[in-house]
Amino acid sequence: MLTLYRPGTGLWHRLPAGPKAAVLMMIVLGVCLLPVSYTSAAIAAAVCVVCYTVPGIGPRELVRQLYITRWILVVTVAGQLLFLGPEEAAANTMRVAAAVVLSGLLALTTPVSELLDALERALGPLALLRIDPQRAALVLAVTLNTLPVLAGLARDVREAQRARGGGQSLRHFAMPFLVLALKHADALGDALTARGVR
Known part of the structure; x- marks a missing residue:
């Protein structure tokens, strides 16, 4: 089975799958509950950068994840701009981007077998x-x-x-x-x- 997992020894790699999923879920939830504003968009971007600059991952991987999801983000920002204002579009698109790249962080740092065991327990x-x-x-x-x-x-x-x-x-x-x-x-x-x- 093809996997996104990248072997490493950083903090995210050392965390057990269950607690890691819970931490990332709480971070995503926190970002999604921020009020709609440019400040929230900046905070969401900063959270992603901080999570990916932990040793073992690096900002290059964050850029790669954003590039992979570029069309999702383009469609999201276009739809938001069509029906809402630029501030709402920026905040909501950054929420989506944060949710996607932080979810990707779980797959990048967790072997499939560990992820499967954690899912089974949950x-x-x-x-x-x-x-x-x-x-x-x-x-x-x-x-x-x-x-x-x-x-x-x-x-x-x-x-x-x-x-x-x-x-x-x-x-x-x-x-x-x-x-x-x-x-x-x-x-x-x-x-x-x-x-x-x-």
Whole structure:
């Protein structure tokens, strides 16, 4: 399974998965509860910079995460500017950016096995509702790891188009991307079936 995890020895890497997820969730919640203002946007940006400049990650990774999510941020700021003012657009877009990059920090510093164990423990109470916590955790972990795989497939298709001298046509992009995505889903399904997951 492809993962975003980057081995390291920094503070975020040393924290156990459960407490780390709780800390990051509280930081994201704190940023989202800030009042709508330019000051809140600046605070959200500063929080992201501080979290990523902890030894073991670095600001370069923050820039990379923002670049990966650029289209989400463009759509967010465009929609906000269309219906709200510039101050609201800045604050809300920075909230979204902070939530995305801080969530990415969890995936970057936590191996999938640890993340899966922490999710399973957190979802333990679902057993009272006759929902298997192991399966629920596996679904969440697979979802988290499938998104970067699909982003990588999209990048590969675009690079192949450029290498062949093709344009940026959505029609020529969609079919090969869909075929590769379905092949990945089929391979993932086979791997899960081979491990006894139904």
